[in-house]
Amino acid sequence: MTTHTPSPTACTACPAHNLINLRKLGVDMTDWDYVVALAGNPNTGKSTVFNALTGLRQHTGNWPGKTVTRAEGGFIFAGRRYKLVDLPGTYSLLATSLDEEIARDFILFGQPDVTVVVVDATRLERNLNLALQVLSITDRVVICLNLMDEAERHGLKVDDRRLARDLGAPVVPTVAREGKGLTELLQAIDDVATGRTVCKPHRLRSTSPQIERAITILSRQIEQLHPNLPNVRWVALRLLDGDQSIANALRSGELGNLGRDAPQTGDPNLTLRLEPAS
Numbered sequence: 626m627t628t629h630t631p632s633p634t635a636c637t638a639c640p641a642h643n644l645i646n647l648r649k650l651g652v653d654m655t656d657w658d659y660v661v662a663l664a665g666n667p668n669t670g671k672s673t674v675f676n677a678l679t680g681l682r683q684h685t686g687n688w689p690g691k692t693v694t695r696a697e698g699g700f701i702f703a704g705r706r707y708k709l710v711d712l713p714g715t716y717s718l719l720a721t722s723l724d725e726e727i728a729r730d731f732i733l734f735g736q737p738d739v740t741v742v743v744v745d746a747t748r749l750e751r752n753l754n755l756a757l758q759v760l761s762i763t764d765r766v767v768i769c770l771n772l773m774d775e776a777e778r779h780g781l782k783v784d785d786r787r788l789a790r791d792l793g794a795p796v797v798p799t800v801a802r803e804g805k806g807l808t809e810l811l812q813a814i815d816d817v818a819t820g821r822t823v824c825k826p827h828r829l830r831s832t833s834p835q836i837e838r839a840i841t842i843l844s845r846q847i848e849q850l851h852p853n854l855p856n857v858r859w860v861a862l863r864l865l866d867g868d869q870s871i872a873n874a875l876r877s878g879e880l881g882n883l884g885r886d887a888p889q890t891g892d893p894n895l896t897l898r899l900e901p902a903s
């Protein structure tokens with residue numbers, strides 16, 4: 626059985642996932658070391674990657690309380706046992722649809738050890754929107770640059786090294802349908818999960834000084850309430866956007882216990898002051 630107790634000192638090689646929240650999300654980590662989420666726009670090859678990595682070790686079920694199907698499987702790499710969860714295909718994580726909400730909550734609350742974002746190399750502009758959103762929630766990301774054969778067929782050249790540098794996360798070119806690049810993908814996943822690769826995500830800044838000021842003020846307040854929260858800036862932005870599910874999660878303490886060193890209980894007395902930036 627896997628035991629993962631949050632330690633008082635951060636350990637980069639230790640699993641980062643949130644066991645309690647994963648259980649609530651219907652994922653049992655017994656017998657697994659790490660959990661990997663597979664995200665991406667619809668039709669980018671997520672299921673092809675999923676099938677290639679897990680083979681026959683997979684089963685489908687539903688997300689708890691939802692009618693949305695979830696595929697779950699596993700693989701062993703370098704002696705480590707990885708559980709792989711296929712998230713619904715989405716263009717964004719703004720939680721405006723059930724699929725987006727499921728994908729976002731899984732990344733936010735489950736805190737997977739690695740989130741693989743499968744992107745379509747022929748439609749990078751559209752696909753990078755989701756990649757940047759994922760990178761604003763978590764820094765444990767691998768970009769799977771899929772459909773490279775299609776890109777080539779269209780005469781497109783994608784500079785994967787430059788992309789990795791610009792995004793601040795590993796990028797692995799693949800042709801999933803032919804199994805090309807999948808060993809490299811597994812290696813990149815293992816490197817991020819075990820802390821050998823530490824991503825330095827490119828985070829988008831607002832061009833408005835007023836918004837930046839509001840984010841700074843709000844971030845300070847959130848940090849005081851939850852010193853261990855890993856993605857304060859993103860939470861502040863969502864609050865400014867009036868995202869009720871994030872405000873509720875902060876109030877209930879569900880967001881507050883996301884830090885690796887934090888006790889895994891909520892703080893029912895939490896109050897959050899939302900003051901206008903002046």
Ligand SMILES: Nc1nc2c(ncn2[C@@H]2O[C@H](COP(=O)(O)OP(=O)(O)OP(=O)(O)O)[C@@H](O)[C@H]2O)c(=O)[nH]1
Nearest residue numbers: 667668669670671672673714771772799800801802
């Ligand atoms: N040419 C090419 N086709 C691919 C590649 N990877 C996947 N495909 C094909 O693309 C189509 C969509 O693949 P899926 O794996 O179903 O994509 P998905 O992201 O799971 O799609 P949804 O679950 O509907 O969002 C299938 O016909 C695959 O065979 C690739 O690298 N190159």
Ligand SMILES: [Mg+2]
Nearest residue numbers: 671672673714
């Ligand atoms: Mg699929």
